Amino acid sequence: MTKVSIHVTLKEGVLDPQGKAIENSLSTLGYDGVHDVRVGKLIEMFIDHEDVEAQVNVMCEKLLANPVIENFTYEIEEGVAQ
């Protein structure tokens, strides 16, 4: 079984108000040295077909990430037990 982990992150320059709010909370908790907090998504899936990489690329471009505001990276692990 092939496991794919896709990371979707906001592009540089795109404002992340959620990250900013988390940063403020961390500061309230006393973590002063924390900055540039950004929130992204981790999407995991198992794929049965071959040619996983090509498929994942298209999936990300078509649906999983919005190219206007987001970047994506992924890791593919072969032979993972589900």
Add this chain to the structure above:
Amino acid sequence: MKFAVIVFPGSNCDRDMYHAAKDALGAEAELVWYQDAALEGYDAILIPGGFSYGDYLRCGAIASTSDIVTSLRREAKKGTPILGVCNGFQILLESGLLPGALIRNQNLKFICHFEELVVNNNETLFTTDYEKNEVISVPVAHGEGNYYCDDQTLAELVEHKQIVFTYKNNPNGSVRDIAGIVNKQGNVLGMMPHPERAAERLLGSDDGLKMFTSMLKNWRDQYATNA
């Protein structure tokens, strides 16, 4: 003139949109369930607000993969007027029918109140009944209405007069105070504020009605030209 109002699972402004077209304007209107993908035979298409598919993944992202969006693309190409409001705007952006994206409001809050909008372009088929730079009062109701696009896209929007509505007092952090944009062809308009909620005096404002009367007048003019 016959309007189609597309209904997705999770749409919640479909009845308001229908009411504005049918009762406030007095045109024909039909609610079209998203699985009945036939959009032919309508003179204009309205995509209402709401939370299609629970806003899963990104607002409008799941709806943009449905078959009806394929029909919508075809109608857009043909020149059929298409108006997307709020979640409808998000769907148009996710479908690539309009440029840019909508992200979380700068203050992270869901905002729901009347906003003053400036009509920047009154030469679109949606806005001819307004004066240029007319200030209108229309309600917003969204958590993710912060319009974003890169500098190049913004320059193109300005160059082609695609910025139709701007906020007088930007409530969500949108670049250039953008509240609504139109495509280059001029027949697809997306906006976060809800003109259908300001289509009758009883609702506190009827400033939104002129969008519907503009569409009707332009349809009549075109009909007369083609006849």
